[in-house]
Amino acid sequence: MKKHGIGLYLRLSDEDGREFRESNSITSQRDILKNYVRSHREFADYYMAEFCDDGYSGTNFARPGVQKLLDQVRAGVISVIMVKDFSRFGRNYIEVGNYLEQVFPFLGIRFISVNDGFDSGVSDFSGEFFDVAFKNLAHDLYSKDLSEKIISVRQMKARRGKCIASYAPYGYLKSPDQKLTPDREAAFVVRRIFHMALEGIPKAHIASTLNREGILTPLMLRRQRGEHFPCKTVNEKSVWRTASVLSILQDQRYAGDTVYGKVKPISVGSREGRAVPREQWMIVPDTHEAIVSREVFERVNLGIKKRSACHREKEASLRGKVRCAGCNRIISRVKRVRSGGRKGATYRCGIQNMTKEFGCCPQTIEECQIETAILAMLRKMAAAVADREMEEASESKTEETEKLLIKCETEVNRLAGRKREKYEAYKDGLLSREAFAGEKAALEKQRNILLAEIEKCRKKLYDDKCGDTGEMDTALRLGRFAPFEALTREIVETFVEQVCICRDGSLRIHWKFKDFSNIF
Numbered sequence: 001m002k003k004h005g006i007g008l009y010l011r012l013s014d015e016d017g018r019e020f021r022e023s024n025s026i027t028s029q030r031d032i033l034k035n036y037v038r039s040h041r042e043f044a045d046y047y048m049a050e051f052c053d054d055g056y057s058g059t060n061f062a063r064p065g066v067q068k069l070l071d072q073v074r075a076g077v078i079s080v081i082m083v084k085d086f087s088r089f090g091r092n093y094i095e096v097g098n099y100l101e102q103v104f105p106f107l108g109i110r111f112i113s114v115n116d117g118f119d120s121g122v123s124d125f126s127g128e129f130f131d132v133a134f135k136n137l138a139h140d141l142y143s144k145d146l147s148e149k150i151i152s153v154r155q156m157k158a159r160r161g162k163c164i165a166s167y168a169p170y171g172y173l174k175s176p177d178q179k180l181t182p183d184r185e186a187a188f189v190v191r192r193i194f195h196m197a198l199e200g201i202p203k204a205h206i207a208s209t210l211n212r213e214g215i216l217t218p219l220m221l222r223r224q225r226g227e228h229f230p231c232k233t234v235n236e237k238s239v240w241r242t243a244s245v246l247s248i249l250q251d252q253r254y255a256g257d258t259v260y261g262k263v264k265p266i267s268v269g270s271r272e273g274r275a276v277p278r279e280q281w282m283i284v285p286d287t288h289e290a291i292v293s294r295e296v297f298e299r300v301n302l303g304i305k306k307r308s309a310c311h312r313e314k315e316a317s318l319r320g321k322v323r324c325a326g327c328n329r330i331i332s333r334v335k336r337v338r339s340g341g342r343k344g345a346t347y348r349c350g351i352q353n354m355t356k357e358f359g360c361c362p363q364t365i366e367e368c369q370i371e372t373a374i375l376a377m378l379r380k381m382a383a384a385v386a387d388r389e390m391e392e393a394s395e396s397k398t399e400e401t402e403k404l405l406i407k408c409e410t411e412v413n414r415l416a417g418r419k420r421e422k423y424e425a426y427k428d429g430l431l432s433r434e435a436f437a438g439e440k441a442a443l444e445k446q447r448n449i450l451l452a453e454i455e456k457c458r459k460k461l462y463d464d465k466c467g468d469t470g471e472m473d474t475a476l477r478l479g480r481f482a483p484f485e486a487l488t489r490e491i492v493e494t495f496v497e498q499v500c501i502c503r504d505g506s507l508r509i510h511w512k513f514k515d516f517s518n519i520f
Contacts, residue, residue: 032115074107326349374509375486
């Protein structure tokens, strides 16, 4: 006979307030639930499983403990869920109500809230739902109100120069009164990074020097000291990188200022944040001892801004798509000026400059090489689709549509030529700016009408010719961009998931569509 399980769910977070933290403590909740189980004979044959979220807000269900509990529920292991009160399970009244009214009854789960006197196994839930929903609404409103109060208190502390973050930035220690004091060991490294940057040494070379000399990264230093500091790492290891060096160089706290409000939660209780514009940050000057002088900090950041302005450009077609197969990091695009003044760009994994242990590709790959490979494959696929269409299509059925398609495509090319002519006339002073703008707008309007007709024709053709839905979708997309004369951002977003540069310099392209093999 299958043994039933009771899931005891416990939760505690900062939102509970000091006056309630003792009564809501994990130990207190555990004692209340276990005493309830022991006092009810019907649970004598049940085994108890504990699920705990310590330090998590109840305003959403993105909590590891509650997710494990729900996984056990779906697996049929847990048949009873028990909490101290509704607010322990969640403070979002809509989500809690959905679980109590819809999800749990459907799964046959008995839900017990001890202090609320609620037991779905013995109560008429429909009659008590209004009371339950009202309590959940009260918990939700209380949480939002408390969140606003906490933000207000943190802002007040920040204005007094106190460190609100859970951890002091690298180079500082957090004193008992929440003030930042320099950490002698790490502060020396921070000063060295600033002075190297001031001398014009590239950030990648700074990172490489620190790795070569065996200087611990901020994360590894915290681990060595026994601090629990959650952070993503490359292959479970931490090395100095360009991004970590840049983060230190741009951190105004090293100049002695308190900075608050750089990130804001996307919603109350959420652990995901969104960046806040710099003009909305709270910056309180001279609140703690500076590691570097304000003059050094400003000179370094002025240089960073100048270099950033020089490298700023229009969106590159492969931006964010090129990865290193070794360390799995996105590789940044670097502009280059070739012989003869021709402009180009390259991709090269910077991690291999800092450490060799991940097997990153040491070669520099030209952007045009990657673009050529992608375009060659897309042209091959488009040709294969065209060949199949010629074999399978009924000429009599599609002749008129194809003629119209050709006519529209020819007209689009003609309009492009006229647009170039108008631009040349404007550039040579033969056409005023206003006249050029008017001509351009008229040509664009004609072009958009033709493009809509082209899309309509292509869809009709492929609806007739492609039997498989997935293949039809790919064929439509290929037909839209054929003959693939140049690689654009739109083409990359449509077809390419990512491009991996392997250790030997070869490329591995991951496509977005699944029916690639059916094309050939």
